[in-house]
Each structure stands twice: as structure tokens, then as C-alpha cells.
Amino acid sequence: MLELHDVSKRYGDRPALDAVSFTVGDGRLTGFVGGNGAGKTTAMRIILGVLAADSGRVTLGGMPLGDVDRRRFGYMPEERGLYPKMRVLEQTVYLARLHGWAPAAARRNALELLERLDLGERVNDTIESLSLGNQQRAQIAAALVHRPEVLVLDEPFSGLDPMAVETVQGVLADVAASGAPVLFSSHQLDIVERLCDDLVIIAGGRIRAAGSGEALREQHGSERWELLMNGDAGWLREAPGITVVEFDGGWAVFEAETDAARQAALAEAVARGEVVTFTREHTTLAEIFKEVVL
Structure with a gap:
């Protein structure tokens, strides 16, 4: 279980996060929704250790989250971060190897994952030659190739057509079914509503509502x-x-x-x-x- 406890962050005089607390349960898909500038990306970067919180803490399984724990995470930033000149399979295998996978196992898992994401025919194409939608699928593969125990995705459905959305939904549901906490942000509320077990709504750096879809409907x-x-x-x-x-x-x-x-x-x-x-x-x-x- 991944938890944020009263996490705050300021940029100068502007509060980006104000005592933010929420839970991402084991084996549950949690949608993180809010407008632009609401604080979603800042919260995710603090979870990943890219940013340091001014106050508050992040725990995994009730214990403080450290660098060793974060090696077990999968992360997909909203910005594209893959090497454009590398081939799809080469890039994916390389990232698995960085997480300690042996060459044969890394290649086997990468091929299986890319096939699942409908990139099987593109494995020898360079990242920059792919359409934006296929680049997004490759980015998702990069976050999943080492079989993370916790998954954090920033706008994973951006730029995907309806068929690709359905494919990615199935992959993320399988990750959650394995027991991993999965947190993802999205502006596409219909997808969040259809896919997620739990929802976290943030605005102005504050959590406005959190809980299961059923609980939020009951409450609001x-x-x-x-x-x-x-x-x-x-x-x-x-x-x-x-x-x-x-x-x-x-x-x-x-x-x-x-x-x-x-x-x-x-x-x-x-x-x-x-x-x-x-x-x-x-x-x-x-x-x-x-x-x-x-």
C-alpha cells in the first residue's frame, strides 16, 4: 500500500501541495484527477523522489519510502522520455537491463509486452519514426518492462485512439490484478470512471475527494x-x-x-x-x- 501523509510543497510563495494525503491500495487502480496546475505531477514526482516534499512523508507498506524501494517502481512521465534514435525493442530491453534483468529474460519479457501493446510489428522501428500514439505505447512498455511492484503513470492515455485505450486498459488491469498499487493521472474522466477502483480528486494543491467510485457517488x-x-x-x-x-x-x-x-x-x-x-x-x-x- 502506497500512502501520502500530509505532503506539502511550495514554489516560492505558491503552494503546489497543501497537506495532501491519500492511499493507493494494493491491487487497486487509483485515478488521480484534477485540472492543469492542480498538483498531480508534483505529487507523483515526490512519490518517485524526483522532488523533495517540504513536509509530510510517503510510505510503502507503512514504512518510509526510500531509494531502494523506488527501484521496484514503474514510472511514466507525461513528457516523452525515450531515446528517439533507439529501436523500440532495443530501448525496452535496455531499460529492463538497467533494472537488473539478464539479457535473455529482458528480451523475452520486452517482446511479450510489446506484442501485448500491439507494437509487435514495430519492434525494429526507431522511437522517432513511430506515430505519437505508438510512442505513447512504447513509453508505457518502458514503465512496465521490469515488472514493477508499484506503478505510477502521468497521463498514460494521452494521444491514444479508442482501440489503443482498450489495449492499455487491459494491461493496467493485469498489473493491478498481480497485486501492485497503480496510480495514474488523466484528464479523460470517462476512462478513469470506467477503469478505476478508487479516485482521488485534487484542486489547488488540496485533496477535495478520495475513495471508491461507489463511496464518492454516495457522498457527493x-x-x-x-x-x-x-x-x-x-x-x-x-x-x-x-x-x-x-x-x-x-x-x-x-x-x-x-x-x-x-x-x-x-x-x-x-x-x-x-x-x-x-x-x-x-x-x-x-x-x-x-x-x-x-
Whole structure:
């Protein structure tokens, strides 16, 4: 388990992080979301030891995090950091060797990983000759080739097409399934919501919300219901205990003050005509993000 405890960092008079605390659980994918300048990259660099915190501490398994521990980490920075003239396989094997892997094992693991990331046909291409999306996949391979016990990724889905996003999602899910804590930042809230077990929302260097998606919806979300019926659903606007959020002919999204109000609305809909669908609508991460940040 990776934990930050009251970590603070200032650049001159500007606070980048203000008593930041959160946990990345073993075997769990944790999404780290916030706007530009919110403090995500600073927090990640402190975890990796690239920056020193002004105060607070980072622990792994309850123990202070040191340089030896960080050798077991995988890290992908937002900026591209591979050698552009090196070939994809050569670069990936080289990084595995830096982590102590024997040549044959490094090559075997690199080939397997590159194939999994759909770079099998590009292993002899130079990094600079790849498309931006394939460069991003190569960067992810570089972070994973030594089979890290902790994984920290800064914007891993940037520049990826939908098929590549799905591929990378599967790879990251496998890493978490092996028991590794996985922390990644992303501006793509739909991907974070779909992939992550836990979420950390940061703004202005402060943690605004943290926990599982279910817990955050329970704490910050509102319970909404979607009704689609054959006929006009405008009567819902006058139904007791009902607040209509969206409406279009026979379709409506509404909030109910009580279960009794919801049940009464459903019974009224059935009495007025055929109910096509009646489902609970979950609050999205984007809605929670706006609530806690704005």
C-alpha cells in the first residue's frame, strides 16, 4: 500500500501541495484527477523522489519510502522520455537491463509486452519514426518492462485512439490484478470512471475527494431516475416529491425526495401508458468533479 501523509510543497510563495494525503491500495487502480496546475505531477514526482516534499512523508507498506524501494517502481512521465534514435525493442530491453534483468529474460519479457501493446510489428522501428500514439505505447512498455511492484503513470492515455485505450486498459488491469498499487493521472474522466477502483480528486494543491467510485457517488452524488414512456411525461413536473432534471416528450430524468415518491411516480407512469424503461441513473465522475472543485 502506497500512502501520502500530509505532503506539502511550495514554489516560492505558491503552494503546489497543501497537506495532501491519500492511499493507493494494493491491487487497486487509483485515478488521480484534477485540472492543469492542480498538483498531480508534483505529487507523483515526490512519490518517485524526483522532488523533495517540504513536509509530510510517503510510505510503502507503512514504512518510509526510500531509494531502494523506488527501484521496484514503474514510472511514466507525461513528457516523452525515450531515446528517439533507439529501436523500440532495443530501448525496452535496455531499460529492463538497467533494472537488473539478464539479457535473455529482458528480451523475452520486452517482446511479450510489446506484442501485448500491439507494437509487435514495430519492434525494429526507431522511437522517432513511430506515430505519437505508438510512442505513447512504447513509453508505457518502458514503465512496465521490469515488472514493477508499484506503478505510477502521468497521463498514460494521452494521444491514444479508442482501440489503443482498450489495449492499455487491459494491461493496467493485469498489473493491478498481480497485486501492485497503480496510480495514474488523466484528464479523460470517462476512462478513469470506467477503469478505476478508487479516485482521488485534487484542486489547488488540496485533496477535495478520495475513495471508491461507489463511496464518492454516495457522498457527493444525487440519485436520479430515468423514465421513458409512450406518451407525454410532462406530468412529472407536478408530481409530489419529484424534481425533473431533464425532459423531452416521453423521456425524463428526475430526482425523488423519497422512495415513496419514486414509487408513486412509477405507478402514475404505468397508469398513463406503456413504460418502456425505468432505470436508476448513476452520477458521473464529471458531475462529482464539478461539485467538489467548482
